Amino acid sequence: MEKFINHIQLGYLGLLPFLGCVGWPLMFGSNSVNLEFFTFYSIAILAFMAGNLWRAGEQSYSNAIKAVIVVIPVPFLSFLPVEWALAWLAVSFWLVLIFEKASPQWQSYHKDYQKMRFVLTSVVFVCHIFTIGMSIYPN
Template identity: 35%
Template structure:
């Protein structure tokens, strides 16, 4: 029998739907879809960076100033990416998501997150990164 998904898992997977649908729209050339993909990506990157900030703030005795600065930096990186052409922005945003995943590999996060969330996060980020690569290829190598 399958275990039912937690609310975090359902919301996480639901958050992938816009990445996939908008990314596919970019692939088939729907007007405005590349800008919408970029916007959604920036918003999710900012949300995830805020989550890292929250974990760090909730554990002041274990806080690492470098990780704190990198969390803020990921948010600012995404803001800058928003104002750049899509082919540059999607690569920058991809780097931002990888940076957040790297931050979450720190022992502070390993103790803050349950194993099921770590697995979920890896799955979600993998799909997000794949969609960024797809959008990059679609916007640079389409006919």
């Protein structure tokens, strides 16, 4: 467990910007800066999580593709309405978790880490749903 305690603490701390971006418009009204920050932070965290799947030299070709498949479309998200981009990001967090759970390393992870990954993905997904809703109905 000790080797995962920092991961667990940092994982939960990483939720604060997501929660802050959901709470900000509820307390102070919606604004485009908040929506942009949420989107960019989501992209950064998704890229980080997908990058953790990358195990150069230790994986099959199909697992290497899984590590990058969710982030390859990211540059094209700027051409989509923000709601669609956020929906792609929300689903991508689940894909990364599914890919991680399918990896052989998943079984060696501590149960607390596995639980944390599910909780974080769930909360991030719900934050995306709220943010999509707030962008559709800003007032």
